[in-house]
Amino acid sequence: xxxxxxxxxxxxxxxxxxxxxxxxxxxxxxxxxxxxxxxxxxxxxxxxxxxxxxxxxxxxxxxxxxxxxxxxxxxxxxxxxxxxxxxxxxxxxxxxxxxxxxxxxxxxxxxxxxxxxxxxxxxxxxxxxxxxxxxxxxxxxxxxxxxxxxxxxxxxxxxxxxxxxxxxxxxxxxxxxxxxxxxxxxxxxxxxxxxxxxxxxxxxxxxxxxxxxxxxxxxxxxxxxxxxxxxxxxxxxxxxxxxxxxxxxxxxxxxxxxxxxxxxxxxxxxxxxxxxxxxxxxxxxxxxxxxxxxxxxxxxxxxxxxxxxxxxxxxxxxxxxxxxxxxxxxxxxxxx
Amino acid sequence: xxxxxxxxxxxxxxxxxxxxxxxxxxxxxxxxxxxxxxxxxxxxxxxxxxxxxxxxxxxxxxxxxxxxxxxxxxxxxxxxxxxxxxxxxxxxxxxxxxxxxxxxxxxxxxxxxxxxxxxxxxxxxxxxxxxxxxxxxxxxxxxxxxxxxxxxxxxxxxxxxxxxxxxxxxxxxxxxxxxxxxxxxxxxxxxxxxxxxxxxxxxxxxxxxxxxxxxxxxxxxxxxxxxxxxxxxxxxxxxxxxxxxxxxxxxxxxxxxxxxxxxxxxxxxxxxxxxxxxxxxxxxxxxxxxxxxxxxxxxxxxxxxxxxxxxxxxxxxxxxxxxxxxxxxxxxxxxx
Numbered sequence: 001x002x003x004x005x006x007x008x009x010x011x012x013x014x015x016x017x018x019x020x021x022x023x024x025x026x027x028x029x030x031x032x033x034x035x036x037x038x039x040x041x042x043x044x045x046x047x048x049x050x051x052x053x054x055x056x057x058x059x060x061x062x063x064x065x066x067x068x069x070x071x072x073x074x075x076x077x078x079x080x081x082x083x084x085x086x087x088x089x090x091x092x093x094x095x096x097x098x099x100x101x102x103x104x105x106x107x108x109x110x111x112x113x114x115x116x117x118x119x120x121x122x123x124x125x126x127x128x129x130x131x132x133x134x135x136x137x138x139x140x141x142x143x144x145x146x147x148x149x150x151x152x153x154x155x156x157x158x159x160x161x162x163x164x165x166x167x168x169x170x171x172x173x174x175x176x177x178x179x180x181x182x183x184x185x186x187x188x189x190x191x192x193x194x195x196x197x198x199x200x201x202x203x204x205x206x207x208x209x210x211x212x213x214x215x216x217x218x219x220x221x222x223x224x225x226x227x228x229x230x231x232x233x234x235x236x237x238x239x240x241x242x243x244x245x246x247x248x249x250x251x252x253x254x255x256x257x258x259x260x261x262x263x264x265x266x267x268x269x270x271x272x273x274x275x276x277x278x279x280x281x282x283x284x285x286x287x288x289x290x291x292x293x294x295x296x297x298x299x300x301x302x303x304x305x306x307x308x309x310x311x312x313x314x315x316x317x318x319x320x321x322x323x324x325x326x327x328x329x330x331x332x333x334x335x336x
Numbered sequence: 337x338x339x340x341x342x343x344x345x346x347x348x349x350x351x352x353x354x355x356x357x358x359x360x361x362x363x364x365x366x367x368x369x370x371x372x373x374x375x376x377x378x379x380x381x382x383x384x385x386x387x388x389x390x391x392x393x394x395x396x397x398x399x400x401x402x403x404x405x406x407x408x409x410x411x412x413x414x415x416x417x418x419x420x421x422x423x424x425x426x427x428x429x430x431x432x433x434x435x436x437x438x439x440x441x442x443x444x445x446x447x448x449x450x451x452x453x454x455x456x457x458x459x460x461x462x463x464x465x466x467x468x469x470x471x472x473x474x475x476x477x478x479x480x481x482x483x484x485x486x487x488x489x490x491x492x493x494x495x496x497x498x499x500x501x502x503x504x505x506x507x508x509x510x511x512x513x514x515x516x517x518x519x520x521x522x523x524x525x526x527x528x529x530x531x532x533x534x535x536x537x538x539x540x541x542x543x544x545x546x547x548x549x550x551x552x553x554x555x556x557x558x559x560x561x562x563x564x565x566x567x568x569x570x571x572x573x574x575x576x577x578x579x580x581x582x583x584x585x586x587x588x589x590x591x592x593x594x595x596x597x598x599x600x601x602x603x604x605x606x607x608x609x610x611x612x613x614x615x616x617x618x619x620x621x622x623x624x625x626x627x628x629x630x631x632x633x634x635x636x637x638x639x640x641x642x643x644x645x646x647x648x649x650x651x652x653x654x655x656x657x658x659x660x661x662x663x664x665x666x667x668x669x670x671x672x
Contacts, residue, residue, distance in 0.1 A: 032491055037558060038423045041384060053479055095388070097389055129387065133396050141475075
């Protein structure tokens with residue numbers, strides 16, 4: 001059992017030698033790091049700073065008895081980092097707030113720190129400060145800081161009627177993993193590959209930076225609470241509507257061996273959460289500048305921006321139906 | 337009972353027209369505010385950005401049945417803002433993480449938002465983003481962002497042997513208020529003025545900025561967990577020791593009417609928490625440049641920096657005794 005000050009020291013140790021984050025492209029900009037009252041960083045000329053904060057709460061965003069602590073550590077940072085990807089910002093550093101029951105300050109914390117350090121190296125986000133406290137349940141708060149060239153950060157609000165709608169990667173893979181966990185079959189034979197995206201999602205940082213640097217999208221958002229829900233958010237912020245072509249959606253195919261679960265891949269793709277893919281809009285005249293892969297990640301043109309009012313799904317036959325904003329509401333009261 | 341999205345909207349509303357924070361000296365630097373994936377701000381030439389994060393957890397930092405929600409809202413931001421004061425940074429904006437039981441999303445949240453908005457106006461910190469979630473107990477995480485002229489932010493680690501030790505304001509007032517609350521006598525006649533500093537502490541932002549702008553201190557820290565504990569932290573970071581003159585300590589005098597509580601003002605001043613005063617060191621040759629008041633707050637010379645190893649209290653007779661690092665450990669297990 002560690003004290004609060006020992007926890008901070010321990011987390012620092014786990015992060016030392018953090019690859020790209022350690023002495024990388026932002027190394028010299030961190031004037032004061034962890035251990036003082038605040039972190040201080042030098043702003044370089046011509047760049048904007050991008051800051052976002054997110055929570056990862058026991059019983060809401062994870063279930064401590066189901067999700068290994070490495071997964072909790074990794075995902076808590078991945079979730080916050082995805083907001084930087086959605087702005088097209090380059091990752092810089094993060095701050096951690098951690099509330100823990102005393103029973104979690106031993107082996108659980110070891111695993112948590114391992115997952116967090118792995119994510120920190122992978123995303124190039126250096127730990128710059130934080131606060132630890134006792135808490136009745138596990139509560140994690142992460143603030144990420146990134147930078148973008150002056151004026152290039154991408155908001156949700158720039159989409160215009162007639163533009164094309166794009167999405168990265170695949171949709172529904174993470175939600176399938178969550179279903180396996182919630183149904184208690186995640187330990188079954190052959191389940192592991194299906195859990196990968198639910199356990200260790202990959203925020204599309206490189207894709208976001210690539211797009212923002214070229215100023216190609218007019219609006220962008222990350223898909224954290226489900227494709228449909230986040231599409232509704234982007235449309236609301238931009239005051240537009242949209243039509244999505246069902247046949248173009250990159251749905252994750254459910255392996256036949258799991259058909260007994262009676263899950264529908266379209267349902268998971270539209271309304272399952274935690275994909276952490278990017279959804280963005282591009283003017284028609286720039287469409288030829290969007291390649292089929294960016295930084296190794298497939299990019300799909302999946303619909304059109306329409307005038308405000310309706311968000312629709314167009315099926316294979318050409319018939320449309322309303323696409324509701326229903327999304328992944330963490331662990332709904334009925335479940336947890 | 338409000339949903340998560342309604343809570344964010346509600347908090348935004350409560351903050352609109354936030355005085356100095358609204359369109360003040362940093363107004364034009366906020367390129368993207370609340371409501372997108374992240375906040376974006378323009379860096380001005382020659383300034384460093386200062387970032388810190390802090391938690392305010394039910395049962396640890398406050399007791400929901402004793403502390404009014406206005407107090408919880410105000411203090412959660414005051415506590416984080418005090419870290420900016422300790423760096424000598426100018427306040428800019430903050431991000432809020434909020435985990436709430438459903439029962440707290442009505443009247444409790446109203447009061448909380450009122451206190452938070454009051455603090456936001458008072459400290460010039462604009463709400464720039466956040467995340468809300470359901471939680472079993474109330475959990476608040478606040479990240480503050482400030483700025484300082486290039487290289488002027490004050491750390492804990494610059495104190496050198498022979499320098500003078502200073503502290504602002506009075507010590508022990510907040511701890512007295514906490515004792516009244518813990519003993520359940522905070523509703524008693526005449527208690528209210530004694531609760532003021534415990535309920536609505538004043539982070540020394542103007543003092544911190546004044547000192548940093550003139551580059552007078554060599555090290556600075558805010559007193560959040562008790563004078564003795566935070567002095568130990570400053571000394572450890574600077575690799576020095578110290579002697580504190582008991583007769584010079586600005587102890588808050590306990591009114592005679594409360595003598596029955598058998599509290600010792602020296603004990604509260606040394607080991608009570610939440611004063612949020614500033615503790616700093618100044619080289620001997622600069623001592624004449626430290627006025628007796630800065631921005632209306634009294635400043636006291638209370639000791640000397642000595643070589644590493646011992647931190648001592650020198651009594652009225654000249655005899656010294658060790659000053660232990662014992663501090664305010666939030667609500668110790670024996671209490672809560």
